[in-house]
Amino acid sequence: MKTLSTALLLVVLGGLLPLSGHAQQAGTGFGSEPEVQAFIASMHEQHGFDAADLSRQFDAIHANATVLRLIRPSASPGKQRSWQRYRQRFVNGRRQAGGQSFWQEHGALLQRAEAIYGVPPEVIVAIIGVETEYGHNMGSFDVLEALASLAFHYPPRAEFFRGELEQFLLLSRENGVSPLDIKGSYAGAMGIPQFMPSSQRRFAVDFDGDGRIDLRNSPADAIGSVASYLQQYGWEKGAPVAVPARVNGDPTALLTEGIKPVLTVRELQARGVIAAADDDAGRPAALIDLVTPNEPTEYWLGFDNFYVITRYNRSSFYAMSVFQLAEALREVRNNRLAAKP
Template sequence: MQNARGWMVRKAPWLLLAGFCATAQPVLAADYQQSPQVDEFIAEMTRDYGFAGEQLVDLFAQVERKQAILDAISRPAEKVKPWKDYRPIFITDKRITQGAAFWKQHEATLARAEAEYGVPAQIIVAIIGVETFYGGNTGSWRVMDALSTLAFDYPPRAPFFRKELREFLLLTREEQVDPIGLKGSYAGAMGLPQFMPSSFRAYAVDFDGDGHINIWTNPADAIGSVASYFKQHRWQPGQPVVSAATVNGADVDKGLTVGLEPVKNVAELRSLGWTSADPLANDLPVTAFRLQGAAGDEYWLGLPNFYVITRYNRSVMYAMAVNQLAELLVEARGNN
């Protein structure tokens, strides 16, 4: 049913076992009944976290194993698109227009988040825009199905997804929401900002003060939660994200960062032929990278705030897309 917060809730589902059993949907799936792995998991949740074993048995009786999820996560990774092909996926007129509208609609909330957490409104909006098109595509898989399928039937990452399943059950108990009713991505990412359950419990906030955290249908909580995530990952207020660079000489490639961790500082890169377009401290650690742009190779220095964005999604191109979308959203706001 829908309550005043606008999302799926059962009345005290984790407190009233009898009520849960009485209102549970008809049991159509038996994919995880009599599973030794599930029995072990239920025993852990009962022993370590105080869940009622009978209640969890009833819950898992409703959970379905999804072969489509296993197919998706097992599919060989596609060849990484170059920046000139990746950028147009996220930097579009529609995403900019709708982002400016989202910003205008939630202007007061975004201003408060920026004031409280030090994270610019445009970065928050850009994250939500890249992740779910401002809530337009938050995922259609039941989170219980997704996490259970990956926890019990995908051995390569079973420990990770088993932990996320545990975190998911804990958050549904804390927030008093129906674990069967919540939906997300095929990997269990949830809501407007696509938080995994562990991120939800670590960083999500009740930004509208209604006593519950709802990142599925409540933009205020989603906005505050993104800002909270960035602050706790050491976003530096008022500081830029990237600096364009020019390069010269035979040692340029020696400056390129392997991975995302900034292992060289500005002075070291300068000795390898890198020159920043902006005045940067010599001892500042930066991520140095090259992108294949539409007009040729682009060289960039990722600053500390760039690294923070990569903590949200470990991809240089993702962080660049978020930053450039944010810049275009500021421009669109100024033109309106």
């Protein structure tokens, strides 16, 4: 049978699928919006979804004002970015203690993930600690509603979130779960490692071997999937992540190069960067500035593995928090193991 065109399908939907009474009266259901109906038609044409079923699901949700508020940058002019304030949220005693417990409980899985993917246990644990505090805070937002709110009511990133909404519906169908039953963050990230739908479909692995991928309830799948993600983005086993640095002169030109390593350490040193990285003089690095208002700026050299961490969250603050939490976790664990008789 020939597939209905988008325009014709919209006519059919309009004639055969009246809006729910709630949506007609209050205008809050997504099913009443032309862009949503066009999206439903596209999902039917491209992926064979049942249009009537999708319409009912979108009728059951509405634009979430909290999601739209949280996604927007702070409007407060006094709310300056602060590395020290950011760091305190993630590199603290609670997360270090939780990380030690998580590492102790899942040590064999972490060791196996390192053997397969080359990512050290402390980095995997630190990412899970920063993301959800080891699975204790995975988000309570309806993912379908959150993604639809951002896809159709947040123009600055509508294209990205429509893509994630598409991937989310495919993921739900593949797992045999209703999209209305899945919880996550306000941005649509899910599970212990907070994967976006596209990342889950691309990088997640069945690390416990039970025949399905469950990032919400399986720490094994979460551990393997984080390692898989980093490895596929280019994690280099045994390579450095970052080293402290000082800068002589104005660093503006070097900072505009971005966080992707391009210049070698030797080239950076020739341009006024001082760092204890003689063994890595030929290795590419990027100058990272960690700014705290009314405090001296903290400078680091970030290597390729630092850049890989920013593929998880495209923020130098995030990557440095992961790195420093990982270093703290590794040091405490090593000291504890060394102290054992």
